[in-house]
Amino acid sequence: MAPKNQNWARSLTAALNLGTSVAAAVAIGWFGGQWLDNRYGTGNKLAIIGLLLGVAAAMKMLWQRMNQDTERSNLRKESNDTKNKLGDK
Amino acid sequence: MIFGMWDGVLFHLGPLPVDHLVVTEWAIIAVLGLLCYLGSRSMKTIPAGGQNILEYVVSFTYDFFGQVIDEEHVAKKFAPLLSTFFIFIIISNYSGLIPGAAHIEGFQPPTSNWNVTVALALTTFFAVHYAGFSEHGAHYLGHFIAPNPAFLPLNLIEEVAHPLSLTVRLFGNIFGEEMIIAYLLFMAPFVVPSLLMGLSVLLGAIQAIVFTLLSASYINAASSAGH
Numbered sequence: 001m002a003p004k005n006q007n008w009a010r011s012l013t014a015a016l017n018l019g020t021s022v023a024a025a026v027a028i029g030w031f032g033g034q035w036l037d038n039r040y041g042t043g044n045k046l047a048i049i050g051l052l053l054g055v056a057a058a059m060k061m062l063w064q065r066m067n068q069d070t071e072r073s074n075l076r077k078e079s080n081d082t083k084n085k086l087g088d089k
Numbered sequence: 090m091i092f093g094m095w096d097g098v099l100f101h102l103g104p105l106p107v108d109h110l111v112v113t114e115w116a117i118i119a120v121l122g123l124l125c126y127l128g129s130r131s132m133k134t135i136p137a138g139g140q141n142i143l144e145y146v147v148s149f150t151y152d153f154f155g156q157v158i159d160e161e162h163v164a165k166k167f168a169p170l171l172s173t174f175f176i177f178i179i180i181s182n183y184s185g186l187i188p189g190a191a192h193i194e195g196f197q198p199p200t201s202n203w204n205v206t207v208a209l210a211l212t213t214f215f216a217v218h219y220a221g222f223s224e225h226g227a228h229y230l231g232h233f234i235a236p237n238p239a240f241l242p243l244n245l246i247e248e249v250a251h252p253l254s255l256t257v258r259l260f261g262n263i264f265g266e267e268m269i270i271a272y273l274l275f276m277a278p279f280v281v282p283s284l285l286m287g288l289s290v291l292l293g294a295i296q297a298i299v300f301t302l303l304s305a306s307y308i309n310a311a312s313s314a315g316h
């Protein structure tokens with residue numbers, strides 16, 4: 001099914017989701033690493049590795065989001081160009 | 090009360106403690122069930138009254154959330170779940186709009202407790218992976234190592250971040266909103282809380298839409314051809 005009338009809701013959802021997902025990824029990395037440190041007595045090495053992985057996961061999510069938005073905007077531009085060309089004829 | 094959890098247990102069902110929030114959830118489920126029963130007990134080809142309202146709600150939620158999912162058969166399969174999410178969450182959010190509800194145990198909105206939002210997010214989590222496996226079989230596991238196996242830890246963190254962000258967002262918004270209204274009711278009992286409660290009507294609906302649309306988009310991502 002193609003999206004029809006909920007573009008505003010999609011944009012709102014994407015905006016609200018990005019912030020919390022990025023924060024959640026970083027928190028999972030940090031707290032997951034801390035939990036492993038406590039379990040295996042590794043100081044804070046795994047917490048730092050977890051934090052870095054969380055930040056990397058957050059960057060990946062941002063990258064994917066950016067690509068999706070670029071793709072969508074290109075499609076919209078192509079569709080507008082086609083409409084304009086048909087209008088000129 | 091710690092982070093939205095009431096410690097008052099009403100009774101036990103075997104080993105399971107039942108508190109006010111569980112009873113509130115049962116009441117919401119019972120009211121929704123009763124409304125559905127009353128609206129659908131004598132179905133007619135040309136709907137009227139309760140059947141009309143129910144059909145409108147069902148068709149609106151099916152269309153609104155189903156459109157997010159590209160594959161029509163997947164949309165049909167998951168539309169009932171998504172509609173149920175939306176209706177349950179919006180009624181739960183609005184159950185806190187009774188003045189002073191946050192201070193009355195029986196009227197606390199269930200979504201202001203993170204046990205409830207975790208349960209909802211876990212349902213989404215399992216539905217997403219069910220959609221992935223049912224559409225792609227064992228090939229679905231491949232998306233955990235895409236674009237290459239070095240991305241496995243990042244993809245795993247992302248998979249857990251989705252339900253965690255769903256949980257925290259819904260719980261945080263509704264719990265925070267309830268607390269603000271409760272304190273404003275205590276400090277300025279008349280005009281100020283009613284203004285904020287007006288805003289809560291909007292926020293409650295937005296949170297229900299956001300939770301359901303995100304669940305739909307995660308299901309779509311898991312079931313789409315890209316995996």
